[in-house]
Amino acid sequence: MQLAVNIVVLSAIYALIACGYVLIYRVSRVLNLAHGELMMLGAYLLLATAASFAGNPVAAIAAAVVLSLAVGILVYVFLMRKMTGEMVLAAVLTTVALGTLLRGLMVLIWSAQQQYPGQALGFANPAIALPGGGRISTFAAILVVTTALVYGGLFVFLRFGRWGVRMRAAGQNPLLAAQRGINLHAVYALAWGLSTLTGSMAGMLIALDSGLTSSMTVIGLKAFPAALVGGLDSLVGALVGALIIGAAEVLSIQYIDPLLSDVVPFLVLIAMLIVRPWGLFGTREELDRV
Amino acid sequence: MSEPALLTVEKLEVVYHRAITAVQGISLSVRKGQIVAILGTNGAGKSTTLRAISGFLGIDDARVTDGSVTFNGKRIENRQPNEITRLGIALVPERDKVFPNLTVIENLTAPFAPAHYNRRDNEVLAYQFFPRLAELRSRTAGLLSGGERQMLALASALVCRPELLLVDELSLGLAPVVVQDLMARLVQIRHELGTTIVVVEQSAAAALNVADYGYVLENGRVVLDGEGARLRAHGDIQEFYLGQTSSSDRRSYRSVKQYRRSRRWYG
Structure with a gap:
């Protein structure tokens, strides 16, 4: 039972991060390789707001969430907007540079030491006993519920929301979208905002559950195979991919060697790229061929 | 009194890749409520003109290098496509x-x-x-x-x-009966919504059946324009765009006529 709980929790973490990769790729065909750093920035923002709103954890969390959304939009407006119309490779390399810059800045500002935003906010993190003998920490449970809500919300937004449909339209044919009066910059900024928001939520919840260090970006990097295995332009794919990567990692830790935990997601990714490069639910035609 | 011009294109020049001039000083005017046809063969500059009006040149590394496009009294050349759509x-x-x-x-x-x-x-x-x-x-x-x-x-x-609907090659790949039906819908749209319509077509017959006015483009220039009925009756249009030739015309004779037409149109 505990094994299943661990798989669900780890998969939920990867899924919540992976949907950010998918949102940006689906709309603009850009792989955001700074997503792990943006996720970690969200966690550090919570640390900062926890200090600013001492004694008012709800306000601290709300401020961190709003700031995360704003960070995503600002990254697009001041950096990625310039990349519109340029080669996708240039945009991807820009995200690599952004990630490196953010990582350095965060260490400079908050140091590389382990920090605990949960303590700063005055939260305890008691374990909850589950039927069947499993246990789950409170913030891990909140993370699983949050992932479910985020995916449900994104599904409804993209399927029924006017701006959600516009995001899908812009991802399919940006020229026609512009011909139909859709402001592509607004759509891309929204995608960056939502992507950073969901990633930051994952970062905040991981930090509340188990603390925050500058090595958190590794988790963001390990969510990337989840998005690729599922198919980079599919949210359902990201969910399934996260489950596969999460299960493979937990099972390898349990039955083979805990040292494999950082390797297994990429082994699964390589296997998938060989067998089905467009992923389980991805669109085959969307791949640029070598 | 006739309606004022909704769209005015004056001496428009469009250059692709800073080297190829696709449109060479085209001028045209579209009045409110009109259906206007822009006719021409492949490479005549029809679609480029339409793209210049709708703001879609930048994607193909093309630019309006001279002239103007005025819609409802506002200059719109080289504006963003979504802005132009929002203008109507x-x-x-x-x-x-x-x-x-x-x-x-x-x-x-x-x-x-x-x-x-x-x-x-x-x-x-x-x-x-x-x-x-x-x-x-x-x-x-x-x-x-x-x-x-x-x-x-x-x-x-x-x-x-939109106040102005631009339709590029409505007939492309469609059966004549479908094209006829769609052209009838355009007339209905103009009648019921008052929308002004510009149709770019290679199929002159389909377009001239519904157009109030038409422009014929060749090699990036307007070579002929007039009311739809007058263009339909024009000998050159009948022969070279509507394919209505006398059975006694021999091919060599047609070539001579084509040469004469070119002399007339290009001056």
Whole structure:
């Protein structure tokens, strides 16, 4: 039972991060390789707001969430907007540079030491006993519920929301979208905002559950195979991919060697790229061929 | 008194890749409520003119290097496409005219529409002119037939509530009976909504049947223009665009006539 709980929790973490990769790729065909750093920035923002709103954890969390959304939009407006119309490779390399810059800045500002935003906010993190003998920490449970809500919300937004449909339209044919009066910059900024928001939520919840260090970006990097295995332009794919990567990692830790935990997601990714490069639910035609 | 000009193109010059001049000083005028046809063969500059009006040149590394495009008294050349759509010009492109992975209803939801129109208003408008789309509302657009796609493309352009509708090669790949039906819908749209329409066509017969006025383009210049009826009756148009030749004309004689026509048109 505990094994299943661990798989669900780890998969939920990867899924919540992976949907950010998918949102940006689906709309603009850009792989955001700074997503792990943006996720970690969200966690550090919570640390900062926890200090600013001492004694008012709800306000601290709300401020961190709003700031995360704003960070995503600002990254697009001041950096990625310039990349519109340029080669996708240039945009991807820009995200690599952004990630490196953010990582350095965060260490400079908050140091590389382990920090605990949960303590700063005055939260305890008691374990909850589950039927069947499993246990789950409170913030891990909140993370699983949050992932479910985020995916449900994104599904409804993209399927029924006017701006959600516009995001899908812009991802399919940006020229026609512009011909139909859709402001592509607004759509891309929204995608960056939502992507950073969901990633930051994952970062905040991981930090509340188990603390925050500058090595958190590794988790963001390990969510990337989840998005690729599922198919980079599919949210359902990201969910399934996260489950596969999460299960493979937990099972390898349990039955083979805990040292494999950082390797297994990429082994699964390589296997998938060989067998089905467009992923389980991805669109085959969307791949640029070598 | 005649209606004022809604769209004025003056001495427009468009250059691709800073080297190839596709449009060489075209001037044309479209009055409110008119249906105007722009005719010409491949490479005549029809679609480039339409793209210059709708702001889509930048994508192909093309620019308006001279001249002006004025819509409702505002200069619009080299503006962003979505800005131009919001000013009241909607383009139905020649290809890739619908979002193939969205359903019909989603294709009608995505376009920008003035804030006071809700989704239901947009659907009512689309089905008013294309009732067939109501039966297909849940179908993915990529699975529609050519004619149905063209209907959806026109309907989604109408959702933007344009004052000026630009239609590029409506007849492309469609059976004559379908083209005739779609041209009749354009007339209905003009009649019921008062929308001004510019149709770019290689199929002169289809376009001149509905056009109030027409321009003939060759090699990036306007070589002939006039009222639709006058163009339909014009000998050169009848021979070279409508294919109405006398059976006694021999091919060599046609070549001579083509040479004479070129001399006349290009001066």
